[in-house]
Amino acid sequence: MLSYQPALSVAVLKEPVRIDVKVGSRVSPIWIGDGVSERAGALLDAQRVGRRRFVVSNPVIWRFHGEAIARALGEAATPGPARRRTDPILIPDGERYKTLLSVSRIYEALIRVGADRGSAIVAVGGGVIGDTAGFAAATFLRGIALAHIPTTLLAQVDSAIGGKVGVNHPLGKNLIGAFYQPVAVLIDPILLRTLPRREFRSGLYEMVKYGMIASRDLFDRVARDTKAIFDRDPAVLLPAIIESCRIKADVVSADERESGLRRILNFGHTVGHALEAATKYRRFRHGEAIAYGMLAAADLAVARGALADRERQALARLITQLGPLPPVVDLTIGEVLEVIRRDKKVIDGKLHFVIAIQIGATMTIDDVTEEELTAVLERLGLKR
Numbered sequence: 001m002l003s004y005q006p007a008l009s010v011a012v013l014k015e016p017v018r019i020d021v022k023v024g025s026r027v028s029p030i031w032i033g034d035g036v037s038e039r040a041g042a043l044l045d046a047q048r049v050g051r052r053r054f055v056v057s058n059p060v061i062w063r064f065h066g067e068a069i070a071r072a073l074g075e076a077a078t079p080g081p082a083r084r085r086t087d088p089i090l091i092p093d094g095e096r097y098k099t100l101l102s103v104s105r106i107y108e109a110l111i112r113v114g115a116d117r118g119s120a121i122v123a124v125g126g127g128v129i130g131d132t133a134g135f136a137a138a139t140f141l142r143g144i145a146l147a148h149i150p151t152t153l154l155a156q157v158d159s160a161i162g163g164k165v166g167v168n169h170p171l172g173k174n175l176i177g178a179f180y181q182p183v184a185v186l187i188d189p190i191l192l193r194t195l196p197r198r199e200f201r202s203g204l205y206e207m208v209k210y211g212m213i214a215s216r217d218l219f220d221r222v223a224r225d226t227k228a229i230f231d232r233d234p235a236v237l238l239p240a241i242i243e244s245c246r247i248k249a250d251v252v253s254a255d256e257r258e259s260g261l262r263r264i265l266n267f268g269h270t271v272g273h274a275l276e277a278a279t280k281y282r283r284f285r286h287g288e289a290i291a292y293g294m295l296a297a298a299d300l301a302v303a304r305g306a307l308a309d310r311e312r313q314a315l316a317r318l319i320t321q322l323g324p325l326p327p328v329v330d331l332t333i334g335e336v337l338e339v340i341r342r343d344k345k346v347i348d349g350k351l352h353f354v355i356a357i358q359i360g361a362t363m364t365i366d367d368v369t370e371e372e373l374t375a376v377l378e379r380l381g382l383k384r
């Protein structure tokens, strides 16, 4: 079990909070604070991020936030000439563009403007942009610096942290990728004000996941302050983001390559990923699928006597309280089991499955049977 500092009071948050991901001798700092993106140029200068910085984003995000972010990136930390601005590299919006073709387009744009090993990519967007641009950064000229300015809640609490970058292959999601730690992550909750409610909720499920794996306090706060969080009230949202990031940073610092502790971040992901794949990534936002996956993992734990049923009920209540999930009743257990058999978490023929043992603590098991999974999926509402 991990232990965490209590939530920060709002008074402490006038300056950005810094949390470090420490992998070996390298430190990957995360700055979190309202307005942090307006100081992007200065913060990246202080971190010596790239002599030339190339933004990768998409047209939707750029329409909302491009002007402010381009201005912030153009401003130098010390008085002197502003940096020369270059056009952002925009890839189309959507999961279906998280491909090697988009990565190739990023390479092409970088080559055309003469990017070199001293250049950096600044990924401005949600998980799709962060993962795709991150993979381009990891591989262009064998690796150039990468900074993230995440613009979805999911990216702010999860995908921009921890160094997993990659793209989808026609035969499966996230099959091509790398571990590549960013040189900086700038998390500005103000950017979330333009995020549609469903996308925001998708990120909230990841926050619930952190509560389930490591912090009953965070879980309780999301349950108690749901409305204020949806209203993006900084007094509530900011500390919740900070705590989520702290949990992820601690876990990744202990186990970057997912050989042990990091597996707890996959709580809810076995069934979640399978639901996404079975519906061809069109029905669920990532967090929604994870919400179902967490319910399944809690149910399995109760069936094994590892989790008290009242804890499972608290999770189910919170997920219901956050809002509606897309239906699963038309899906068959067989098609979902088929995907689970091909899961990345199958190692040497054994499926590593994370279950909750109480709100705030999990364990990994590797002896889940198809009968157990069948029963769980049936109780989730899937048909035989």
Ligand code: NAD
Binding pocket: 058, 060, 061, 064, 093, 094, 095, 098, 125, 126, 127, 128, 129, 131, 151, 152, 153, 154, 155, 158, 159, 160, 161, 162, 163, 164, 165, 174, 191, 192, 193, 194, 195, 196, 199, 202, 285, 286, 287
């Ligand atoms: P996304 O990147 O598709 O963004 C969701 C939508 O919100 C998009 O339409 C986007 O254009 C829009 N958007 C983004 N920021 C906005 C803003 N501020 N205002 C208005 N609209 C905005 O989805 P996501 O949920 O952020 O990321 C999902 C992806 O993340 C998946 O591909 C998943 O595999 C990946 N992921 C990666 C990791 C990791 O560790 N690398 C972890 C979890 C998920």
Ligand code: GLY
Binding pocket: 158, 161, 162, 164, 262, 265, 266
């Ligand atoms: N989202 C799971 C991980 O980063 O390991």
